[in-house]
Amino acid sequence: MQAFTTVTAIAVPIDMVNVDTDQIIPVRFLPRPRTDPDYKTFLFHDLRLDKDGKERPDFVMNRKPYRSGQIIVADENWGCGSSREGAVWTLVANGIRAVIAPSFGDIHFNNAMKNGMLPVRLSKQDCATLRKQLNDKPGAEITIDLAAQTVTGPDGKSYGFEMDPFAKYRMLNGLDDIDVTMEYEKEFEAFEQRYKKDATWLFAE
Amino acid sequence: MAGPQTMFDKIWNRHVIVQRDDGMCLMYVDRHLLHDGSFHAFTQIRRENRGLRRPKQTFATPDHYTPTTVQRSIDAIEDPKLHEKVAALDQNTREFGVRQFGIDDPNNGIVHVVGPEQGITQPGIFLVCGDSHTSTHGALGAIACGIGASEVAHVMATQCLWQRKPKTMRINIGGKLGFGVTGKDVVLATIGQISTAGGVGHAIEYAGPVIRALTMEGRLTISNMTIEAGSRIGVMAPDDKTIDYVHGRPFAPKGAEWDKAVAYWRTLPSDDGAVFDKEVEVDGSAITPMVTWGNSPEDVIKVTDTVPDPERVANTERRESMRRALDYMGLKPGMPISEVTVDRVFIGSCTNSRIEDLRLAASVVKGRKAVVTAMVSPGSAQVKAAAEAEGLDKIFTDAGFEWRFAGCSMCAGMNGDVLSTGQRSASTSNRNFRGRQGPGTRTHLVSPAMAAAAAVTGKFTDVRRLMEGK
Secondary structure, eight states: OOOOSEEEEEEEEOOOSOOBHHHHSOGGGTTSOTTOTTGGGGTTHHHHBOTTSOBOTTSGGGSHHHHTOOEEEOOTTBTBSOOOTHHHHHHHHTTOOEEEESOBOHHHHHHHHHTTOEEEEOOHHHHHHHHHHHHHSTTOEEEEETTTTEEEOTTSOEEEOOOOHHHHHHHHHTOOHHHHHHTTHHHHHHHHHHHHHHSGGGSOO | OOOOOOHHHHHHHHTEEEEOTTSEEEEEOSEEEEOTTTHHHHHHHHHTTOOOSOGGGEEEOOOSSOOSSSOSSGGGOOSHHHHHHHHHHHHHHHHHTOEEOOTTSTTOBOHHHHHHHHTOSOTTOEEEESSGGGGGGGGGTOEEEEOOHHHHHHHHHHSEEEEEOOEEEEEEEESOOOTTOOHHHHHHHHHHHHOTTTTTTEEEEEESHHHHHSOHHHHHHHHHGGGGGTOSEEEEOOOHHHHHHHTTOTTSOOHHHHHHHHHHHTTOSOOTTOOOSEEEEEEGGGOOOEEEOSSSTTOEEETTSBOOOGGGOOOHHHHHHHHHHHHHHTOOTTOBGGGOBOSEEEEOTTTSOSHHHHHHHHHHHTTOOOSSEEEEOOSBHHHHHHHHHHTHHHHHHHTTOEEOOSSSGGGTTOSSOOOOTTOEEEEOSSOOOTTTTSTTOEEEEOOHHHHHHHHHHSBOOOHHHHHHTO
C-alpha cells in the first residue's frame, strides 16, 4: 500500500453527520472489482449526480477548487454502517489521502488504514473550525504530518492528534499487514498448540 | 489473581496471541464466516499466492447475491452478475477446501442465520466475518465482529487479526416488555437513546431482565443491530436458553466434548463487581412498538408519536440533518406516524427472518389480507422448511404475500430485490439509509409484527390494536 508521510492538499468540508458507507458507495457498485477503471466514478454517486446522471452543482465535491481536494474534513460518525471496503477504495481512487472527523465508524476506520488512507480524529469543535475556514476560503489547504501527528489548518494553526503506534508504523512505511503478522509465526504456533489442548471441542474432527 | 472480569475481558484475553507494548493484540480467530461478497479477499489471496491457513475453521454461504425468486441452483440464476458471484463462491470454496452451504444446500441461508443455526457459532469463541452485522453472533456469548475485505484476506492467510481492545459498555435493559413489544423495538429504542455513535470504540454487553426473558431469536435481533449503535461487538451472557439452543446442532460439540464446553461456557458471564467503562440504563417497560422516520436508525419514535419538528431542535446541525431527512422521506413534522401509508412490506434479513419472527408476523396476518405488495424471505432454507411445516407459508400466501427463498434480499438490495424510486417500505431490516433499498427509496424500520400490521392496513398501524382484536 501507499505510504503516508506528509500531505499538503486542498481540503473539502463535508458538513453532514453520520455519512454512511452506503452514501460513499451505493450498493449496486459493490460487485465490481476494485481494479475497475470506473471505480473513481462511484464516489458519492447518488449525492453527486442527479437521476439523469448530471452533476448536482450544490454538492461540495462538484465545486471547482474542491474537485482536486485530497483531504476531507467531516463531522461525527463518518463512515458508519456497512463494512464495505469499497467505500475506502473509491475515496482512494479519487485521490483522497486522509479524512479528518470527530469520530468514525469502527470498521471503516480500520479499512482506511489498510489502504493508506489516514483517518484523523480531531475534536468536534476543531473539525467545525476547519470546515468553516474551508467554506470561507474554498481551495484552502491543510497539511497533515503523520510522523509528528499534526494537522495544520489554512490559518497556520496546528492540532495534535492521537494515533495508534503500530498503525502509524505500518502507514509511514506502507507495510502490508499479512507480512507483518507472518513475523509472529512462532508465537502463533505456540499459542495454537496450547489452545487446542484447552478448547478441544473446537477442534474435534 | 485478577479482580472481577467482564465476559468480554474473559473471552478477549483467552484469544490474545501477542500483545505488543503499544497495546495492539494479535487475536486468534476460532471461526471465520464467508459469503458471496467475500470475492475481493479470494482475489487478493490468489494474487499474492497465499492459501487459507485453517480452512476447516472457515465456513461459507452465499446470501447477498442469491435471488429469492428462482429455484435453488447456480444454473437457475439468470442474471449474469448474480450468477457470477454465487458461482465464484462455489468455485473458491472448492479450490481452498472450505465447507460451503451452497445455494442448493438444505442448510443455505443468510450467514448470520446459518452460523447459529448450524452450531458453528458457540459461546466463548472469537468469530469474524466480512459483514458488519456479524455482531449478531454475540447473542450466544461470543465475541463476533464485522471486518473489511483486507482483514478478511488477512484472516484467510493467517487465522488471526490485529485488534486494539475496545472499551466496554454495559447496556442494562430493566423492567418487562409490554404486550406486542419485541427485540427489534428494544434495539431501536436503545439506539434512539444512545445514538448511532453511542457505542463507537466500545464492546457492548447487553444485560438485565429483559434480555434474560427474551428468546434466542429476540436476542439475536438485538445483537444484530449493535453496529447501528456504532459498536462492532454486542455480547450477551450464555444461560440455559443459550446452551439448549446450541445443543444438538450439526457443528456443536458432542458427547464428552459437549460437557467440557458447557463447563467452560458457564464460567463466561461477567463477574459480580466487574467494571465497565460505561453503563447505560434502558427502561424496557417504557418501550412500545417503534418506527423510524428518518435516514439513520437513531431517527426513531414510538408508533403512538408524531413526526418530530426540526424547528424545535436547538442544535443547528441536528436541525439541518432532520430537515434533510424529512425532505428525503417525504414527511411533515407533526403528522402521526401511524397515519403514514406504505407501498411495500419486507419481512426478512439477518435482523428478523428467524422462525419466531415469522410466527409473530403470521399471527398478525392470519385471517387478514395484505393491501399492499408484501413479501417474506425466510433467513435460511431451514427456517423456510420449518415455517412450511407449521403452515406459516400458507397463512402468508393466503393473505397475498409473496413467499420467497432465503437471502439478504431487500435488506442489502444486491440481488435484484429493490423498491422502485420513491416507494416507501415497512421493513424488518436494519438500515434506513438513503437509497438503501434502491435509489430514491424510503425505508422505515419496524418489527415483524409491525411490518405485518403495515401489510394488512397499508400504514404504520399500532400492531397491539390488531393483536387485541383477535
